[in-house]
Amino acid sequence: MATGRTHRPATRSRGIPEATVARLPLYLRALTALSERSVPTVSSEELAAAAGVNSAKLRKDFSYLGSYGTRGVGYDVEYLVYQISRELGLTQDWPVVIVGIGNLGAALANYGGFASRGFRVAALIDADPGLTGKPVAGIPVQHTDELEKIIKDNGVSIGVIATPAGAAQQVCDRLVAAGVTSILNFAPTVLSVPEGVDVRKVDLSIELQILAFHEQRKSGEETPAGDGAVPAAVTPRDDSADQGPDGDVPAVMPA
Numbered sequence: 219m220a221t222g223r224t225h226r227p228a229t230r231s232r233g234i235p236e237a238t239v240a241r242l243p244l245y246l247r248a249l250t251a252l253s254e255r256s257v258p259t260v261s262s263e264e265l266a267a268a269a270g271v272n273s274a275k276l277r278k279d280f281s282y283l284g285s286y287g288t289r290g291v292g293y294d295v296e297y298l299v300y301q302i303s304r305e306l307g308l309t310q311d312w313p314v315v316i317v318g319i320g321n322l323g324a325a326l327a328n329y330g331g332f333a334s335r336g337f338r339v340a341a342l343i344d345a346d347p348g349l350t351g352k353p354v355a356g357i358p359v360q361h362t363d364e365l366e367k368i369i370k371d372n373g374v375s376i377g378v379i380a381t382p383a384g385a386a387q388q389v390c391d392r393l394v395a396a397g398v399t400s401i402l403n404f405a406p407t408v409l410s411v412p413e414g415v416d417v418r419k420v421d422l423s424i425e426l427q428i429l430a431f432h433e434q435r436k437s438g439e440e441t442p443a444g445d446g447a448v449p450a451a452v453t454p455r456d457d458s459a460d461q462g463p464d465g466d467v468p469a470v471m472p473a
């Protein structure tokens with residue numbers, strides 16, 4: 219399989235569409251902000267606006283969770299946080315390894331947002347022997363020779379790849395052979411994985427290119443006699459991404 223994309227039906231177990239699953243983290247982020255402000259209930263319109271999603275779509279999404287809200291009152295914020303967290307599997311601890319502890323890997327290791335969302339950085343792995351033992355974010359870097367043992371000892375199922383592109387496939391193969399079944403790939407390359415392994419990729423330069431396209435279109439609109447060379451409407455979604463966001467959650471929200 220060239221793209222590494224897992225061939226899965228568009229719905230997951232219990233019948234929740236992938237596009238809904240992809241929006242759940244957006245709702246969760248908005249709900250967590252409300253919860254932090256001790257807001258007890260929220261209407262579908264308010265929550266939809268905070269999550270950047272259409273409110274009819276939100277109501278449909280929540281119906282898959284069995285959450286319908288109360289007319290005139292809205293949704294119970296705390297209960298929805300719990301429901302969505304449970305649906306996303308965030309009520310359990312997910313040990314994560316980061317492979318490639320250069321600029322990006324170190325920044326990711328230092329990011330506090332993983333732990334607060336249930337992702338514990340179990341190990342940092344790098345091929346450079348000069349980095350072995352050096353603490354990054356308080357965790358000593360381990361050499362790639364230890365990769366298989368680290369995965370098994372920590373029961374890791376999620377791996378983050380932040381190596382140069384040329385090393386990413388080999389790192390991915392080793393992670394998968396050791397038992398990793400989900401990969402977050404930051405390296406600018408498409409990974410090949412066997413059936414049953416999920417890959418998501420993050421590429422900020424693709425996002426910037428999409429913004430550049432829209433900037434160009436905006437300046438084209440300002441020209442009275444635009445030559446029409448730029449398509450008038452391209453939905454700014456990450457359709458580059460065989461391993462990117464699924465369904466109809468655009469990587470860049472339409473204006």
Ligand SMILES: NC(=O)c1ccc[n+]([C@@H]2O[C@H](COP(=O)([O-])OP(=O)(O)OC[C@H]3O[C@@H](n4cnc5c(N)ncnc54)[C@H](O)[C@@H]3O)[C@@H](O)[C@H]2O)c1
Nearest residue numbers: 318319320321322344345346381382383385405420421422
């Ligand atoms: N997705 C994004 O938006 C985004 C943003 C920035 C960088 N990147 C990509 O992330 C990757 C890392 O970027 P960086 O700036 O941190 O690079 P870097 O050179 O600072 O770090 C790369 C690290 O990977 C290690 N490494 C190399 N081969 C390895 C292997 N086989 N196994 C384990 N470790 C190995 C190196 O020793 C080094 O420490 C690059 O592929 C870069 O293109 C992606």
